[in-house]
Amino acid sequence: NGKYLVSLIEGDGIGPEISQSIKDIYAAADVPIEWEPVDVNPILKDGKTAIPDAAIESIKRNLVALKGPLATPIGKGHVSLNLTLRRTFNLFANVRPCKSIAGYKTPYDGVDTVLIRENTEGEYSGIEHHVVDGVVQSIKLITRAASERVLRYAFQYAESIGKKKVRVVHKATIMKQSDGLFLDLGLELSKQFPNIQFDSELLDNTCLNIVTDPTPYNDKVLVMPNLYGDILSDMCAGLIGGLGLTPSGNIGDECSIFEAVHGSAPDIQGKALANPTALLFSSIMMLQHMGLNEHAAKIQKAAFDTLAQGKYLTGDLGGKAKTHEYAGAIIDNLK
Ligand code: IPM
Numbered sequence: 535n536g537k538y539l540v541s542l543i544e545g546d547g548i549g550p551e552i553s554q555s556i557k558d559i560y561a562a563a564d565v566p567i568e569w570e571p572v573d574v575n576p577i578l579k580d581g582k583t584a585i586p587d588a589a590i591e592s593i594k595r596n597l598v599a600l601k602g603p604l605a606t607p608i609g610k611g612h613v614s615l616n617l618t619l620r621r622t623f624n625l626f627a628n629v630r631p632c633k634s635i636a637g638y639k640t641p642y643d644g645v646d647t648v649l650i651r652e653n654t655e656g657e658y659s660g661i662e663h664h665v666v667d668g669v670v671q672s673i674k675l676i677t678r679a680a681s682e683r684v685l686r687y688a689f690q691y692a693e694s695i696g697k698k699k700v701r702v703v704h705k706a707t708i709m710k711q712s713d714g715l716f717l718d719l720g721l722e723l724s725k726q727f728p729n730i731q732f733d734s735e736l737l738d739n740t741c742l743n744i745v746t747d748p749t750p751y752n753d754k755v756l757v758m759p760n761l762y763g764d765i766l767s768d769m770c771a772g773l774i775g776g777l778g779l780t781p782s783g784n785i786g787d788e789c790s791i792f793e794a795v796h797g798s799a800p801d802i803q804g805k806a807l808a809n810p811t812a813l814l815f816s817s818i819m820m821l822q823h824m825g826l827n828e829h830a831a832k833i834q835k836a837a838f839d840t841l842a843q844g845k846y847l848t849g850d851l852g853g854k855a856k857t858h859e860y861a862g863a864i865i866d867n868l869k
């Protein structure tokens with residue numbers, strides 16, 4: 535029927551509500567996409583958390599997926615499904631643009647940077663040991679292969695969006711081996727990208743500097759090991775209005791999964807209070823990835839207009855609108 539099939543993981547908690555908004559907006563915008571619902575409820579395979587085969591096949595067939603939040607158990611319990619998805623499809627780069635939304639006021643203006651997070655190893659390797667009573671280890675694994683892959687992607691991404699600089703964010707003063715390797719590889723690779731300036735910054739300095747004045751980061755793509763990217767991207771989300779507004783894309787060689795970075799917010803589940811913007815903006819990254827740029831631009835403009843009008847904002851943004859009222863306002867602005 536001339537439509538692209540896209541796997542849709544609605545997710546837990548507020549996931550189904552915000553997914554509904556995306557479906558409504560896409561239908562109104564005549565996006566040539568048909569959603570294939572995918573159930574990723576974990577199964578145990580060889581004693582490990584695994585994604586059901588049907589879900590894996592759907593994503594492999596469709597090559598792109600949109601994903602709502604999946605609850606992650608704290609401490610003991612199954613491995614995070616979010617991580618299992620990233621690892622199952624080898625989604626090596628997690629791209630998190632951080633861009634101020636004109637019309638939505640925060641203490642910071644004109645933020646426009648991009649974080650790229652290594653997405654398969656580092657502190658997220660899941661290699662942990664109980665050594666003896668009261669002593670535990672969590673291994674941070676850094677490999678040349680995974681580091682080179684994400685660093686190369688960062689340079690290519692910078693070129694593709696017209697950013698002039700790539701900066702490695704690290705802590706090689708302390709993590710001399712692991713971050714040292716990551717940093718060295720960045721420097722080495724930078725020689726293959728003569729049009730991009732390369733430098734590096736210590737993570738703690740980045741935190742201080744970016745909340746003091748984010749504008750020097752606007753010409754840069756920041757690339758870093760996994761956990762640093764997790765933390766720094768939440769901090770940067772705070773600069774532009776929070777996780778409810780921040781998109782992300784998990785990029786692999788074959789498949790890519792676009793997801794909202796926020797959690798499943800069980801406290802407001804089923805109350806139509808959730809903000810679907812992060813999932814919507816993630817879906818816009820997905821449209822761009824698929825080459826559906828006109829649809830992406832049209833939906834993005836309608837969302838920006840709605841946020842700037844400020845009449846139908848959800849509670850997290852200081853408004854009173856229900857999820858579907860906000861989505862309805864975006865749909866009205868498509869016209
Ligand atoms: C994120 C999330 C995940 C992470 C959780 C849900 C496992 O916080 O995408 O940033 O830590 O990577």
Ligand code: MN
Pocket residue numbers: 764765768795
């Ligand atoms: Mn996170």
